[in-house]
Amino acid sequence: MTTRRQFLQQSAGFTFAIGAGGFISACGAGGPDSASVTSGGSGAEPLQANIWVTIHPDDSIVVKYAGTEMGQGSMTHVPMMLAEHLDADWDKVTVEIVTTHDTAYGNPVFLNMLYTAGSTHVMIYGEKMKVAGTQARKLLKSAVAKQWDVALSELDTELGVVVHASSGRRISYGGIVADIDIPPDIPEIDDSDFKPEENFRYIGKQVMRRDVPSKVDGSAEYSIDVQVPGMLYAAILRAPVEGERPLEVDDVSAREVKGVTEIVVLPYGIGVVGNTVEATQKGKSRLKVTWSEDSAFRHVSTDTSIAEYVGAAKDLSIKGVAWASKGDATGAIDDAAVVVTAMYTTDPAYHAQMEPLNATASVSDDGKSAEIWVGTQTQSLTIIGAAELLETDEANITLHPMTMGGGFGRRSLLRQQYIDDALLLSKAVKRPIKVIWSREDDLEAGHFRTAAAQYMRGGFDNDGKLIAVHHRVAAPAILETMNRHRWAVVKPKDVITMLGSENTTYDIAHHLAEHIRQPRASRVIAFRGVGTGYTKFAMECFIDELAHSKNVDPMEFRLQLCHDNARMTRVIETVADMADWDRKREPGIGLGIALSGYHKSLSAGIVELSVDSVTGRIQIYKFWAVGDPGRVVSPRNAKAQVDGNIIFGLSSTLSERISVKNGIVEQTNFHNYRIMRANEVPDIESIVLSTDNPSSGVGELGTAMVAPAIANAIASLTGRRIRHQPLTPDIVAAALKG
Amino acid sequence: MISFIVNGTSVDVDAEPDTPLLWVIREHLKLTGTKFGCGMALCGACMVHIDGETAYSCVTPASAVQGKKITTIEGLSPESAHPLQKAWVELEVPQCGYCQSGQIMRAAVLLDKNKTPSREEIVSHMSTNLCRCGTYPTIVKAIQRASGQS
Numbered sequence: 001m002t003t004r005r006q007f008l009q010q011s012a013g014f015t016f017a018i019g020a021g022g023f024i025s026a027c028g029a030g031g032p033d034s035a036s037v038t039s040g041g042s043g044a045e046p047l048q049a050n051i052w053v054t055i056h057p058d059d060s061i062v063v064k065y066a067g068t069e070m071g072q073g074s075m076t077h078v079p080m081m082l083a084e085h086l087d088a089d090w091d092k093v094t095v096e097i098v099t100t101h102d103t104a105y106g107n108p109v110f111l112n113m114l115y116t117a118g119s120t121h122v123m124i125y126g127e128k129m130k131v132a133g134t135q136a137r138k139l140l141k142s143a144v145a146k147q148w149d150v151a152l153s154e155l156d157t158e159l160g161v162v163v164h165a166s167s168g169r170r171i172s173y174g175g176i177v178a179d180i181d182i183p184p185d186i187p188e189i190d191d192s193d194f195k196p197e198e199n200f201r202y203i204g205k206q207v208m209r210r211d212v213p214s215k216v217d218g219s220a221e222y223s224i225d226v227q228v229p230g231m232l233y234a235a236i237l238r239a240p241v242e243g244e245r246p247l248e249v250d251d252v253s254a255r256e257v258k259g260v261t262e263i264v265v266l267p268y269g270i271g272v273v274g275n276t277v278e279a280t281q282k283g284k285s286r287l288k289v290t291w292s293e294d295s296a297f298r299h300v301s302t303d304t305s306i307a308e309y310v311g312a313a314k315d316l317s318i319k320g321v322a323w324a325s326k327g328d329a330t331g332a333i334d335d336a337a338v339v340v341t342a343m344y345t346t347d348p349a350y351h352a353q354m355e356p357l358n359a360t361a362s363v364s365d366d367g368k369s370a371e372i373w374v375g376t377q378t379q380s381l382t383i384i385g386a387a388e389l390l391e392t393d394e395a396n397i398t399l400h401p402m403t404m405g406g407g408f409g410r411r412s413l414l415r416q417q418y419i420d421d422a423l424l425l426s427k428a429v430k431r432p433i434k435v436i437w438s439r440e441d442d443l444e445a446g447h448f449r450t451a452a453a454q455y456m457r458g459g460f461d462n463d464g465k466l467i468a469v470h471h472r473v474a475a476p477a478i479l480e481t482m483n484r485h486r487w488a489v490v491k492p493k494d495v496i497t498m499l500g501s502e503n504t505t506y507d508i509a510h511h512l513a514e515h516i517r518q519p520r521a522s523r524v525i526a527f528r529g530v531g532t533g534y535t536k537f538a539m540e541c542f543i544d545e546l547a548h549s550k551n552v553d554p555m556e557f558r559l560q561l562c563h564d565n566a567r568m569t570r571v572i573e574t575v576a577d578m579a580d581w582d583r584k585r586e587p588g589i590g591l592g593i594a595l596s597g598y599h600k601s602l603s604a605g606i607v608e609l610s611v612d613s614v615t616g617r618i619q620i621y622k623f624w625a626v627g628d629p630g631r632v633v634s635p636r637n638a639k640a641q642v643d644g645n646i647i648f649g650l651s652s653t654l655s656e657r658i659s660v661k662n663g664i665v666e667q668t669n670f671h672n673y674r675i676m677r678a679n680e681v682p683d684i685e686s687i688v689l690s691t692d693n694p695s696s697g698v699g700e701l702g703t704a705m706v707a708p709a710i711a712n713a714i715a716s717l718t719g720r721r722i723r724h725q726p727l728t729p730d731i732v733a734a735a736l737k738g
Numbered sequence: 739m740i741s742f743i744v745n746g747t748s749v750d751v752d753a754e755p756d757t758p759l760l761w762v763i764r765e766h767l768k769l770t771g772t773k774f775g776c777g778m779a780l781c782g783a784c785m786v787h788i789d790g791e792t793a794y795s796c797v798t799p800a801s802a803v804q805g806k807k808i809t810t811i812e813g814l815s816p817e818s819a820h821p822l823q824k825a826w827v828e829l830e831v832p833q834c835g836y837c838q839s840g841q842i843m844r845a846a847v848l849l850d851k852n853k854t855p856s857r858e859e860i861v862s863h864m865s866t867n868l869c870r871c872g873t874y875p876t877i878v879k880a881i882q883r884a885s886g887q888s
Contacts, residue, residue, distance in 0.1 A: 070834050071832070071833030071834030071835060071871050072833070073833075208827070208830060209830060211832075211835065212826075212827055212830055212831075212832055212835075213818070213827055214835075215832035215835030215838050216818060216823045216826040216827055216831070216832065216838060216842060217771070217811065217812065217814075217818040217823060218769070218770070218771015218772070218810065218811035218812045218839050219771065219812075220835055221770070222773075222836060224770075224773070224774065225764075225770035227768060227770075233765075258754065259754075276753070276757070276761065276765065276766075277761045277764075277765050278753070278754065278756075278757045278758065278761050351870075352870050353834070353836075353870060354773070354775050354781065354783055354834065354836040354837045354868065354869070354870050355773070355775075355834075355836045356774065356775070356776075403834075403835070404834060405773070405834050405835070405836025405837075406834045406836060406870050406871065407834070408870075436774070438777055439775065439776040439777055439778070440777075636830055637830070640830065640833065640873070640876065641833075643872060643875055643876075644833060644871045644872035644873065645872070646872070647872030647874060647875075648870070648871075648872055651872075669776055669777075669778050669780060670776050670778070670780040670781055670868065671778065671780055675868055675870060676872075676874075677865045677866075677868065678860075678861045678864040678865045678867070678869075678874045678877065678878070679861040679862050679864070679865040680865075681861070681872075681874045681875065684875060
């Protein structure tokens with residue numbers, strides 16, 4: 001039997017094998033020190049039952065949260081799942097964010113890094129919370145059973161209290177910690193120990209997110225709000241073209257600005273340091289810099305890059321890296337009776353998180369340790385990246401992960417430039433430095449959703465059955481630029497680029513999704529939905545094209561292809577019902593459907609719209625959406641996420657485009673990168689189904705189905721296919737002309 | 739030296755006259771509830787009340803508020819008891835939350851002038867404030883709730 005000390009020491013990346021005998025296997029390296037374990041004896045010491053939960057003699061409980069919060073809610077919901085299984089009073093629980101790169105808390109999807117992305121947090125940590133909470137509950141019960149000399153089976157729990165029904169004796173969890181010897185051994189658990197779902201108080205119910213009250217009174221602290229004693233501010237003038245450096249710097253006028261204290265030349269730009277934000281901004285505006293003008297990106301523009309991607313996608317002699325493969329798609333298409341092909345293109349898009357990127361850092365005088373305050377999606381990569389920059393040990397980096405004013409994938413790099421900015425400047429001037437990027441900086445130095453070209457080929461047999469789909473994605477390897485360590489492990493398969501191109505939805509005998517790697521046209525990164533943002537556009541538009549080629553209603557076509565996928569069928573039928581798909585609309589109003597889904601979560605959407613073929617303006621009347629993320633942890637939050645995703649998708653489809661011209665991002669602020677406003681939001685009706693499947697995430701569920709639903713609706717209205725995203729008025733008008 | 743009243747308190751700030759009020763509030767006065775979003779009066783995250791009207795503090799020079807009354811999100815209501823704040827919490831409006839100070843400040847002047855705005859009036863009025871997380875539908879519901887319309 002494993003002792004708690006051993007358990008705590010071995011707890012990195014563990015999985016639990018629970019079954020007969022309740023065997024627990026712990027594997028992997030690392031683990032926190034077990035200084036606060038109580039073993040034997042009693043008293044005022046808190047009980048660290050496992051790495052996730054500590055119970056105090058006063059009944060208060062601390063649960064660790066391994067992620068970070070960006071509005072998705074998992075900082076409440078995941079610890080809440082532990083409280084549920086511990087049968088603790090959630091009101092007595094405090095959540096503590098893990099601030100160190102401790103792989104014991106890591107996410108196995110991301111090589112045991114602490115990394116909040118890919119809608120994985122509830123999916124992965126929910127299981128850990130279930131086991132940790134159940135174990136802790138059994139530990140407490142076992143201690144009482146021994147002390148009261150009763151059978152374990154005679155004890156039950158009620159919201160933080162152990163109860164012995166037959167004698168009426170009760171003791172709170174805090175009371176147990178205070179007065180009863182806790183055995184050092186971790187109890188084995190099996191299925192019979194888990195709290196039955198019908199007894200859930202919190203999971204699946206309405207529990208307020210803990211971060212909400214501070215977000216309505218101005219007290220929530222984002223990294224841009226940080227105040228550190230002795231802090232100076234900094235503005236960065238970055239080389240407009242990636243990879244260039246300053247050659248000549250005329251800072252005479254900048255230094256004359258009252259409040260500017262130092263001007264620091266960096267490898268990629270200039271840092272203007274000062275006593276006030278305004279001084280640094282003014283100083284930056286007065287710099288005159290000659291750049292090296294030697295970057296290869298000077299010759300890169302998104303239009304020409306996309307044209308190259310198109311050429312590569314179409315050239316079948318260029319073999320890509322298979323991302324997903326079933327049967328022999330290329331062979332089946334060669335033999336097919338009818339082949340349909342289509343090319344789809346995608347422009348880059350900007351996260352437009354409302355908080356411009358920023359970081360505060362305080363580097364020690366010897367340059368070998370640092371304290372960082374930053375909104376980040378990854379404690380681990382931030383610490384690793386900072387240690388790398390300073391050429392020091394990770395243990396010397398103290399991180400304060402702050403709540404984020406929007407993440408959407410933007411804050412997930414190994415080396416985040418705004419953190420590098422703050423570290424380098426703090427090291428240079430030996431003061432804490434708060435670097436605040438302007439919105440213009442945020443766009444100019446943006447990492448974007450990639451541009452892409454996708455060539456789809458579909459083959460029908462003699463009976464008119466769709467038997468093969470070949471999906472060629474010509475795009476950069478995004479993961480390579482995000483985190484070269486992770487890329488080294490997983491290459492050449494790039495989940496960020498390719499996600500969504502695997503076919504888990506339709507019954508198609510032969511399917512191949514391959515990645516034809518291309519040089520990037522801009523800095524690139526995961527963008528909400530990652531690959532699904534464009535792979536679902538291609539696939540869902542193509543499914544409509546295939547349906548139309550056979551004169552089959554696209555809804556009916558999908559249902560036929562999902563004949564063996566009951567879960568997806570239910571989602572499709574539900575949304576079809578909501579939208580009354582079969583009801584004929586007035587002339588000029590059309591419907592389009594698309595499925596997306598994200599990992600194992602499913603979704604389908606229908607849009608009702610009209611389009612002005614002269615101006616290209618699309619008028620969206622209504623969007624219906626159904627999501628199925630498995631067992632829903634928080635119904636209200638899940639719906640808020642789905643609705644938010646749809647608005648994100650509508651905005652990025654209708655009015656957002658990043659264009660790079662000769663290495664320079666052409667968009668500079670919200671006047672030329674337009675995001676959807678309150679008076680532009682159509683009527684949205686959404687349902688989130690809680691189904692008997694493992695919880696699989698809602699944070700990116702819905703974005704990807706918007707663009708194809710819109711393109712499909714326009715096609716059904718006008719007969720014209722628009723095979724490009726975004727569907728901005730100029731693109732739409734050009735496609736509908738003539 | 740620029741003197742004005744913030745949330746009922748008189749302040750004297752040593753800042754250049756052309757300093758955006760946003761930075762005076764946030765970094766000089768340490769009232770960080772008002773947010774920086776774009777610097778060009780396009781997003782509304784920086785909204786405060788100046789003499790009872792919303793203003794984009796990012797493009798308002800400090801000199802322009804000499805002698806004026808400013809209200810920030812921190813001063814909207816003691817104990818965060820404004821009906822809008824209560825509705826915002828009840829309906830769990832914020833996601834990342836960064837835009838919400840500006841949203842609430844903007845909504846507050848609507849209800850000051852129009853006790854029961856229609857849905858069209860609400861979305862038209864609120865179109866000045868961007869939300870990237872897409873909380874617009876719940877913002878509308880919260881304003882309707884705060885105005886006793888739902």
